[in-house]
Amino acid sequence: MSKSRCKKTIAFVVSLFVALFLGGCETLSLAPQGPAAAEIARIWWILFWTALVVSVIVFALLFVALWRSRRSDVKQWRQGRDTAFVLVGGGIIPAVILIGATILTFSGLAVFAEPRNATNLAITVTGHMFWWEATYEGQDFTTANEIHIPVGQPVRINLESADVIHSFWVPQLHGKIEMIPGWTNVIYLEADEPGVYFGKCAEFCGVQHANMEFLVIAQEEDDFQGWLEQQRRSAAQPEDDLTRKGQQVFLGSACVYCHTIRGTNASGRLGPDLTHLASRRTIGARMLENNHGNLAGWTVNSQAIKPGNRMPPMQLEPESLQALLVYLESLE
Amino acid sequence: MKLSTRGLILTVITLVLIAVALAAFYAVRASERISVAPSREVSGGNPEAGRQAIARYGCGSCHTIPGLRRAEGRVGPPLARVSERSYLAGRLPNTPENMIRWIQYPQDFVPGTAMPNLGVTESEARDIAAYLYRLH
Numbered sequence: 001m002s003k004s005r006c007k008k009t010i011a012f013v014v015s016l017f018v019a020l021f022l023g024g025c026e027t028l029s030l031a032p033q034g035p036a037a038a039e040i041a042r043i044w045w046i047l048f049w050t051a052l053v054v055s056v057i058v059f060a061l062l063f064v065a066l067w068r069s070r071r072s073d074v075k076q077w078r079q080g081r082d083t084a085f086v087l088v089g090g091g092i093i094p095a096v097i098l099i100g101a102t103i104l105t106f107s108g109l110a111v112f113a114e115p116r117n118a119t120n121l122a123i124t125v126t127g128h129m130f131w132w133e134a135t136y137e138g139q140d141f142t143t144a145n146e147i148h149i150p151v152g153q154p155v156r157i158n159l160e161s162a163d164v165i166h167s168f169w170v171p172q173l174h175g176k177i178e179m180i181p182g183w184t185n186v187i188y189l190e191a192d193e194p195g196v197y198f199g200k201c202a203e204f205c206g207v208q209h210a211n212m213e214f215l216v217i218a219q220e221e222d223d224f225q226g227w228l229e230q231q232r233r234s235a236a237q238p239e240d241d242l243t244r245k246g247q248q249v250f251l252g253s254a255c256v257y258c259h260t261i262r263g264t265n266a267s268g269r270l271g272p273d274l275t276h277l278a279s280r281r282t283i284g285a286r287m288l289e290n291n292h293g294n295l296a297g298w299t300v301n302s303q304a305i306k307p308g309n310r311m312p313p314m315q316l317e318p319e320s321l322q323a324l325l326v327y328l329e330s331l332e
Numbered sequence: 333m334k335l336s337t338r339g340l341i342l343t344v345i346t347l348v349l350i351a352v353a354l355a356a357f358y359a360v361r362a363s364e365r366i367s368v369a370p371s372r373e374v375s376g377g378n379p380e381a382g383r384q385a386i387a388r389y390g391c392g393s394c395h396t397i398p399g400l401r402r403a404e405g406r407v408g409p410p411l412a413r414v415s416e417r418s419y420l421a422g423r424l425p426n427t428p429e430n431m432i433r434w435i436q437y438p439q440d441f442v443p444g445t446a447m448p449n450l451g452v453t454e455s456e457a458r459d460i461a462a463y464l465y466r467l468h
Contacts, residue, residue: 300446
């Protein structure tokens with residue numbers, strides 16, 4: 001390799017490193033907000049710096065070898081010294097590094113396999129194509145796509161699937177865990193600070209895998225208890241004619257085949273529980289902000305928004321639609 | 333192939349003549365363009381603010397609107413070139429005033445229509461109308 005091509009190669013490699021480094025600045029997994037994610041990030045950084053140092057040394061050796069090979073009087077192989085260099089540098093040192101990385105990884109896994117302190121809250125999250133069902137054990141309610149947890153406490157999450165393999169991933173709180181049909185995986189989710197944490201499906205599950213997202217909202221204990229109490233209640237009963245008409249539209253349409261609203265006869269299990277739909281920040285598994293306009297478009301034709309999702313378009317009289325929207329927005 | 337000066341000059345002259353002919357053709361065509369619809373404009377509206385208001389209110393969940401992410405709704409009509417249409421909602425003459433009122437109070441303006449009242453303010457509606465009238 002000529003001298004100028006050698007320099008160009010080095011310049012390219014250095015700029016690649018810089019680009020990758022800068023590109024990582026926005027990564028949520030490197031901005032942990034919980035103990036499990038913090039442990040993962042810690043292991044990642046140790047491995048990253050180790051790999052960087054090793055790469056620099058190897059590239060330096062490569063450069064030296066290329067530089068020296070220009071000379072006609074290349075040194076002969078010295079049996080003792082050069083063999084030892086290869087065995088140590090190419091065999092023993094990498095083995096030591098890899099054994100160290102293995103110990104580091106396994107000890108890290110042990111950190112979040114069992115919670116540090118006892119937890120009495122368990123949520124069974126079931127993956128569907130393409131939404132998330134969350135049943136709060138012992139609390140008698142099921143919600144969807146928005147999970148609340150108390151700050152600073154490990155919450156047991158039982159992960160299951162209703163159809164294909166999904167993966168539960170909240171990058172700021174934990175690693176990815178598969179949700180396998182016929183099996184239950186368990187993780188403990190804990191957030192250090194109150195906040196809204198974004199989650200997504202991390203195992204390709206079908207045409208709308210990319211839009212299968214959710215929110216984990218960590219709250220102080222009082223706020224969390226208030227939320228639990230609100231969710232445990234049955235759906236609010238209509239207090240005016242328009243809302244009542246909307247409830248009748250709901251109960252008289254195909255909606256009841258898929259959705260549950262506790263406190264009514266609607267007990268479908270194919271789609272998200274709508275008992276407290278209006279208390280959620282998003283709809284469509286975090287695709288749209290939960291507001292009047294989006295709710296209207298989603299209800300009438302969610303296929304145009306999220307093609308391939310399991311909810312069919314609904315043919316509604318315009319007046320029925322207006323009443324239905326008012327009813328759905330009363331479900332706080 | 334050997335390059336000769338004469339050949340080069342002839343090629344350049346031919347290309348220049350073609351370019352001039354094309355330019356003349358398009359200039360004449362443009363000056364004779366017939367407009368297909370009265371020109372509709374909204375005074376005092378900010379189209380960029382309108383675009384952001386459209387995203388905020390979720391109009392794209394029902395309408396297909398150029399220039400926005402996730403605006404491919406099929407519930408209502410597509411809004412591309414809406415400035416060229418004669419009627420809104422099949423009932424209202426397409427004027428800036430009607431457009432602004434329609435965006436604000438569809439349920440009151442055209443009872444029985446499917447488009448819901450979203451609580452859009454007058455200035456937001458003006459901005460939205462300004463954006464929509466620019467769509468082609």
